Amino acid sequence: MITIDPRSSTPIYQQIVDKIKENILRGILLPDQKMPSVRELARLLPTNPNTVQKAYRELERQKVIYSIRGKGSFIAAGFKHRIDQEKLQEITENLKHCLVEAHYVGIDQNKIQEIINQIYQEITPIKKRSK
Template sequence: MVKIDKESHRPFYEQLVIGIKEDILQGILEPGDQIPSVREMAKILLMNPNTISKAYKVLESEQVLVTVKGKGTFVKQVKSRPRDLRRIEELQQQFNELVIEAKHLQVTETEIKQWLKEAEAKLGGNEA
């Protein structure tokens, strides 16, 4: 289940977005699963409902969740959807910035590759 680090510099809604995506990748949440309502999730995570709502709206706009009026919010059934090239470009830019920061902190290429392998292993990937 999603965990929010209240000490993190990252906004809570972004942590929730990443947490839900991670739960999906790890198989904790599967397509068709209902997720807690905004109010329920706010109560579970001890957060403002507006923050939860913002995260859910981001996930809906990214085609990760779907809300059905009167029924709830669900993990969207994954069909083969086209790659979002704009978001991929943004991600590549963020990755480049992380590499610059890592190099500035004298993190080696070997360490970066190891981090990638660990992240892939955590998500059940096998591409690294």
């Protein structure tokens, strides 16, 4: 369900965070569903428990999951986010970086649009629920 690329330049813990958020958006991970334990996920990936722990801690800080000591970690329900101006700025910067890079290797706006639409299809669950 979650796979990581140990050769990627993006840190493993970051990849874990990303993949889990993606799976939630896709509707694969549902609210209050139990996550694999730190040790279990570490064994599956495989990676070090500390690395998974770091990812889980980050996810908890972002209120994507919540942890109960002795019980495990669970998907948080209802993410009601106010739009954070700083976060918006950061995303815009990152998007610009992507588009400049793409433009530079000869990927034009149409191709980009195509890719974006495809991503949105992936991360939108089939049964659309009203927010």
